[in-house]
Amino acid sequence: VVHLITGGAGFIASHLVSALLLRGHDVVVFDNLALGNLQHLDAALASGHCTFMQIDCANLAEFRAAVGTSLDGRRGFAIWHLAANSDIPAGITDPHIDLRDTFLTTFNALLVMREFAIPEFHFASSSAVYGDFGDLEISEHAGPCQPISNYGAMKLASEGQICAALESRGRRASIFRFPNVVGTPATHGVILDFVNKLRVDKNRLPVLGDGTQQKAYLHVDDLIAAMLFIAEVGPAKINLYNIGPRDAGVTVRFIAECVREVVSPGAEIIYGRGNRGWVGDVPRFRYATDRLAKLGWEPSLSSEAAVRRAVRDVAASFLL
């Protein structure tokens, strides 16, 4: 069967492509390469079972034509929609970025699902849909969702549009509420940011905010395992799950110290003020993942272990 993956040249999606190929599926990847990188797909493309189409999924005519061409009469089994603007601060400056790249891509992917009678739709949503719940542990049943970034708003919009579309078309959908995800090939995020800062000046690591922001981090390998698990065994028509580690996360301070230890042990970490790194950042964040645990899946790495492993891998990637 054929799986279609939007944004497939991105950090997380390229791991998904590999995992689906390993399971013996054919894969078609759509990516505009604005944030993705074709190198992430080198091994996948060499397998002979992965087709790549450079298109913009926000352009419906282009998207539709590419799906028709790539399927070439075969039946698409699932769309994995991971295309989105992953640069949250950019989307806060200009709301049109998330409207187009985070929401309209979803809107179009659902029209494609309908047009090509593709039965399954799996969506990379985000903890950013919730907004700031303070110290409360956030379960899937928490409401109201009040996202504080346009990125989070357009992920929430996408969830709604998926639910509405599944009412009349499509057989099954997954909505994965992603946590912060770490691993390589890192394209953005706090670990890459810190590593890059120390590569510029090995003596100083300036940190936005006072370092007390605490978040849970999941390793990308665990995330992919969870997505495949939910897509396979999710019992509902729409399977909506928080995906994350079972712990309360680690602080920015912990991450800064990890990076320093690996990259430049003598550096001084210089903290800023306040517990928000930037507008749209949620200072503390606690995810309830009981629902997924009850379904039968738990991550293999804690936030601490995931960050430690990712720091080593990101740092090592610069030595290649």
Next chain:
Amino acid sequence: VVHLITGGAGFIASHLVSALLLRGHDVVVFDNLALGNLQHLDAALASGHCTFMQIDCANLAEFRAAVGTSLDGRRGFAIWHLAANSDIPAGITDPHIDLRDTFLTTFNALLVMREFAIPEFHFASSSAVYGDFGDLEISEHAGPCQPISNYGAMKLASEGQICAALESRGRRASIFRFPNVVGTPATHGVILDFVNKLRVDKNRLPVLGDGTQQKAYLHVDDLIAAMLFIAEVGPAKINLYNIGPRDAGVTVRFIAECVREVVSPGAEIIYGRGNRGWVGDVPRFRYATDRLAKLGWEPSLSSEAAVRRAVRDVAASFLL
């Protein structure tokens, strides 16, 4: 001070225009007159304190220019955003309708808020954001929202976008989760539908579904009172409230019998099958309104009383 009202020529919004004028405010109304009707504003326009601009709020350039012209150097105090596609079945057939009329109008209204430094934003959201919670009473804290119509999806998207926008701009926002609203001038809805059917054939009243669908109904006068109350005393930056009667609602059967009694007592009511009238309809629906009651507001009419009064008024409007 000047209040800007989008969709101001619609059923509910025209009542809001009158209420704001009564409080001594100046009002500017934007409406594309696709679903609204300028006659609804006859009295308002005669007051000399209401300006009307026929524009499409989904067109940002047009919207922005109209706001500049109508404010003419005055400071806008609040945007009341009520423009939306109110034809839910049409939006299910073509998702682009709700994308444009229900969501992009909100997206643009928030850009206008920012550009013209308007401090308050009040939004007509909907119970349709929740989706089907079965027999559970739905409070504002219920989640996840899984709307089953594109209309509900784009109202949810609008809520998210408002929350994100208020993070960096605007001083206060209200999100009113409307129930089903009845009253005159009726433009759509089950009461008008039934009255029209009996005007076509006074002997037969065909009903979609088996008549057991139960929903709460609020009279438009109560709704406007609640909106003004929340906008004035809501204590949070974003004040999100279910607005509805304190009861569990009435069935379609009750409404059909009310309409028959007033319009054509001898008619036969002919029920269909199933408890859903159309795709995107939620068969049962129970709203928790404790939050608003705790803030200090309760409706004056029950669902039953609101429906009885609206049936009389809608029927009477055809005799004029």
